[in-house]
Structure formats: structure tokens, C-alpha cells
Amino acid sequence: MKRSPRLDTVTFPPITEVKSWLTGREFPADKPLVDLCQAIPDYAPHPDLIAHVQQHMTAPTCAVYSPDEGLPEVRDSVSRWYQRRYGHGPNPAQICLTIGASQAFWLSMLLLCQAGDEVIIQLPAYFDHPMGMEALGIVPRYVAFDADVEAFETAINERTRAILMVTPSNPTGAILTPEKIDALYALAQRHDIALVLDETYHAFVPSSQAPHQLFSRDDWPENLIHFASFGKTFALTGYRAGCLVADEGLIRQALKVQDSMVVCQPRVTQYAVAYGCDHLDDWVAENNRMMQQRHDLFCQLFSEQNAFELCASGAFFAWVRHPWPQLSGRQAARRLVEEAHVSCLPGEVFGPGLEGYLRLAFGNVRLEQIPMAVDRFKQLDSRS
Numbered sequence: 001m002k003r004s005p006r007l008d009t010v011t012f013p014p015i016t017e018v019k020s021w022l023t024g025r026e027f028p029a030d031k032p033l034v035d036l037c038q039a040i041p042d043y044a045p046h047p048d049l050i051a052h053v054q055q056h057m058t059a060p061t062c063a064v065y066s067p068d069e070g071l072p073e074v075r076d077s078v079s080r081w082y083q084r085r086y087g088h089g090p091n092p093a094q095i096c097l098t099i100g101a102s103q104a105f106w107l108s109m110l111l112l113c114q115a116g117d118e119v120i121i122q123l124p125a126y127f128d129h130p131m132g133m134e135a136l137g138i139v140p141r142y143v144a145f146d147a148d149v150e151a152f153e154t155a156i157n158e159r160t161r162a163i164l165m166v167t168p169s170n171p172t173g174a175i176l177t178p179e180k181i182d183a184l185y186a187l188a189q190r191h192d193i194a195l196v197l198d199e200t201y202h203a204f205v206p207s208s209q210a211p212h213q214l215f216s217r218d219d220w221p222e223n224l225i226h227f228a229s230f231g232k233t234f235a236l237t238g239y240r241a242g243c244l245v246a247d248e249g250l251i252r253q254a255l256k257v258q259d260s261m262v263v264c265q266p267r268v269t270q271y272a273v274a275y276g277c278d279h280l281d282d283w284v285a286e287n288n289r290m291m292q293q294r295h296d297l298f299c300q301l302f303s304e305q306n307a308f309e310l311c312a313s314g315a316f317f318a319w320v321r322h323p324w325p326q327l328s329g330r331q332a333a334r335r336l337v338e339e340a341h342v343s344c345l346p347g348e349v350f351g352p353g354l355e356g357y358l359r360l361a362f363g364n365v366r367l368e369q370i371p372m373a374v375d376r377f378k379q380l381d382s383r384s
């Protein structure tokens with residue numbers, strides 16, 4: 001049958017691709033696979049959250065739709081949680097609960113763009129963003145994550161609808177400072193476009209301070225769209241728990257897409273999110289500290305080998321240059337599977353010109369296993 005050619009040029013999901021290299025492979029017990037491929041908290045959700053969800057599941061209402069934007073009491077909990085985390089935050093009418101941060105991203109693109117429009121995204125980029133944009137006919141225009149504001153301004157033209165930034169970054173872990181975020185917001189305001197912030201990993205910023213001060217401004221709804229993932233914050237990635245934060249009028253507009261796309265975030269997920277927001281601040285802070293320890297140990301040990309260059313690191317991720325200039329990132333990642341029994345993502349899935357890099361999601365690896373994981377790179381080091 002006739003089909004849209006649009007998807008022919010969209011990248012295949014890279015994690016699915018890397019996992020397919022492992023299908024049917026068995027790794028010996030003395031050298032098991034070290035999975036540095038996907039960023040998933042490796043710990044279970046808090047047991048009290050699970051008990052809370054189980055209690056709700058017996059009620060008949062749990063099995064039916066909620067309002068498209070989510071239950072009012074859940075959005076109240078999310079709003080209060082933002083007030084604590086950011087010092088200020090959206091009111092419940094400025095929040096729409098979504099199927100992960102992923103769906104919030106789609107809502108934001110559909111709110112802002114038509115096919116042919118452009119969105120400025122950072123390089124390296126989180127691969128799902130260009131994939132989604134290209135599927136919608138939106139043109140991603142890359143600017144280096146750490147470029148100055150002038151470089152972002154130079155990339156703006158009459159088709160530009162938004163500057164989309166991921167902080168902390170996937171794949172590098174790098175963080176935008178509150179000052180840089182203010183400057184990008186001012187730039188978006190000057191050009192009457194949106195600053196879209198994907199703050200999926202904000203619970204893993206190495207400080208209890210607010211990631212930025214934009215929510216303290218009365219005018220933030222004019223040019224800011226934000227989204228985040230409770231999947232990462234509360235270790236619920238499979239529950240598909242995210243939220244979109246935007247001007248109330250935009251949220252109403254987004255409901256036209258929400259209703260036709262998913263109707264609502266599942267109620268079970270909403271009960272889990274509300275419980276997490278109301279009760280788990282200390283647990284989230286404790287996990288943040290644990291992830292910091294993993295980060296610090298990984299970076300310390302990794303810098304003891306000198307074949308792979310550690311270029312950047314932060315929440316969950318290290319961004320490294322591999323030592324084989326003749327190999328693409330894909331070839332290097334396959335070599336790591338074959339020789340080191342390590343899976344990771346090739347640099348080029350994060351944007352053009354990044355074949356020399358790999359993303360290592362060390363956040364999946366428990367502290368006691370990090371020396372063994374880094375040893376795999378050291379062993380390769382001596383053979384290359």
C-alpha cells in the first residue's frame with residue numbers, strides 16, 4: 001500500500017538497534033555483559049509507593065479514564081512539588097500529565113510547529129528529539145550545547161519556532177547554568193519564540209538548589225515550555241510518567257492533541273506520581289547522592305586509563321572519545337560488545353559529526369560493580 005515516505009529517513013531507535021546486536025548472544029559467567037546502553041534507574045520504586053498503587057487498583061475507578069490533563073488532586077501534588085523543587089512553579093492549570101516526558105515533547109512540538117518550521121536543538125542532541133521532529137516534518141537546526149548565546153541567535157530565522165534544550169544533557173550529563181537559561185529565555189522573548197526545556201534528569205542535578213529561576217518570573221508562561229519525567233525521578237520508567245508545563249491557554253490547546261493521542265496518563269501512573277510528589281523528597285535526595293557517588297567513582301577510575309578520553313559527564317552519563325579514528329561510533333560500540341562485553345551507544349546517533357564518541361550510561365551500574373565495568377575499558381586499552 002502507499003505509505004508516507006517521511007519516516008524512511010528517520011533514524012531507527014538506537015537502543016533497539018544496539019539491543020539487537022545482543023540477541024541470541026550469551027556472555028560467560030566470568031565476563032558478563034556490562035549494560036551501559038540505556039539510562040534506567042536500576043533500583044526499584046519505593047515500596048510505599050507500590051503499596052499505595054496496589055491499594056488504589058482495587059477501586060473500580062482506577063480502571064477508567066481520568067480527565068485528559070490528569071486528576072485535579074494529582075496536578076495539585078505536582079504543582080506543590082514544583083514549588084518545593086524550584087522555589088516557584090506552575091499552578092495546576094499549567095500542568096498536563098503525559099505518557100512520559102516523550103509525549104510531552106510531542107505535545108510541545110505540535111503546539112509550536114508546522115511542517116517546514118525549524119527548531120534549534122543542542123549538539124549532541126537527545127536522539128528522540130530529531131527523530132520526532134523529522135517524523136513531523138520539523139527541521140532540527142543544531143547548535144553546540146556550550147555555544148554562546150550569539151551562536152544561538154545566529155541560528156534563528158523566520159522559520160524558527162523554538163530553542164529546545166536538555167539539561168542535564170543526554171548524552172553528556174552537562175548542565176546549563178541558571179544564568180545561561182535566563183539568557184536563552186531572554187533570547188526567545190526577543191524573537192517571540194519558545195524556550196523548551198527538557199529537564200528529564202533534573203532530580204539528579206548535583207545540588208539541592210533549583211535548576212533555574214524562570215518559574216519565579218511572572219512572565220514565564222509567555223515564552224517557556226518545560227517538561228520532565230517522573231519515570232526517572234521515582235524509578236517508574238515503565239509507568240510512563242511525565243508532565244508538560246506551559247501557559248494555561250497552551251495547555252488547553254494541547255488537550256486537543258492529548259485527547260486524540262492518548263486521552264490521559266493512566267490512572268495507576270497518576271496515583272504513583274502523586275504519592276511520589278507528596279512523600280518521597282528524601283528518597284529522591286538519597287538516590288541523587290547515590291548517583292553522585294557512582295558518577296564520582298566512575299570518573300575517577302575511568303581517568304586512570306588513557307585510551308578513551310572522558311570529555312564530559314554528569315547525571316547518568318559519560319561522553320567519551322573512543323581511541324579508533326578509523327572506526328565509526330557504531331563500529332566502535334560493536335567492538336566493545338565483542339571484545340569487552342560492554343554495550344553502549346554510538347556517538348553519531350546524537351547528531352552529525354559525532355562518530356568519534358560513545359555515550360556510557362554508567363548510572364545503571366551499582367557502585368560495587370563500577371571498578372569491574374571500568375576494567376573492561378582498561379583491558380581494551382592495553383590491546384589497542
Ligand SMILES: Cc1ncc(COP(=O)(O)O)c(C=O)c1O
Nearest residue numbers: 100101102126170200229231242
Ligand atoms: C533527555 C530525555 N528526554 C526525554 C526522555 C523520555 O523520558 P520518558 O521515559 O519519561 O518518556 C528521556 C529518556 O531517556 C531522555 O533521556
